[in-house]
Amino acid sequence: MMSIENLTHSYESILLNLGENPQRGGLLGTPLRAAKAMQFLCRGYDQSLDEIVNNALFDADSDEMVIVKDIELYSLCEHHMLPFIGKAHVAYIPTGKVIGLSKIARIVDMFARRLQIQENLTRQIAEAIQEVTDAGGVAVVIEAKHMCMMMRGVEKQNSSMYTSVMLGAFRESGNTRQEFLQLIGR
Structure with a gap:
């Protein structure tokens, strides 16, 4: 199972490396939302035939x-x-x-x-x-x-x-x- 905390931290790092401020109004909460989206988009890893x-x-x-x-x-x-x-x-x-x-x-x-x-x-x-x-x-x-x-x-x-x-x-x-x-x- 993907760790939501690790994914959130990774998205925050991506924003910082793009030169963005994760605390900017429009980006508040974006790292967590992106992490949850990635968990959803990759949920096949947690499923079996x-x-x-x-x-x-x-x-x-x-x-x-x-x-x-x-x-x-x-x-x-x-x-x-x-x-x-x-x-x-x-x-x-x-x-x-x-x-x-x-x-x-x-x-x-x-x-x-x-x-x-x-x-x-x-x-x-x-x-x-x-x-x-x-x-x-x-x-x-x-x-x-x-x-x-x-x-x-x-x-x-x-x-x-x-x-x-x-x-x-x-x-x-x-x-x-x-x-x-x-x-x-x-």
């Missing part, structure tokens, strides 16, 4: 593709600690068990709420869904806009990054992969 899933696996005869599309996500780039914002599309092919629908979104959030790069985030989500469901295949596509590219550096406002991970049937079968991509509109 077992806690998130919480035994929400159910017997099912279905072996057809299950897709949860447009799961919004908010993360922080591990290189600049600036936000990237987007959505994840997750699919799996059940093999006797299905996972509670909200658990897929919670898995996305658990990994997104850590310092990340999008490539790793995509793989972590896919591998977690595979681990929990023992699915015949898992597909994850993430599309996101990165503030580290928009607010600094090359300052490109209209660029989006797409990443995908295909496991099992989605990797092995072009038809399965194509069906998934058509259903998510890509």
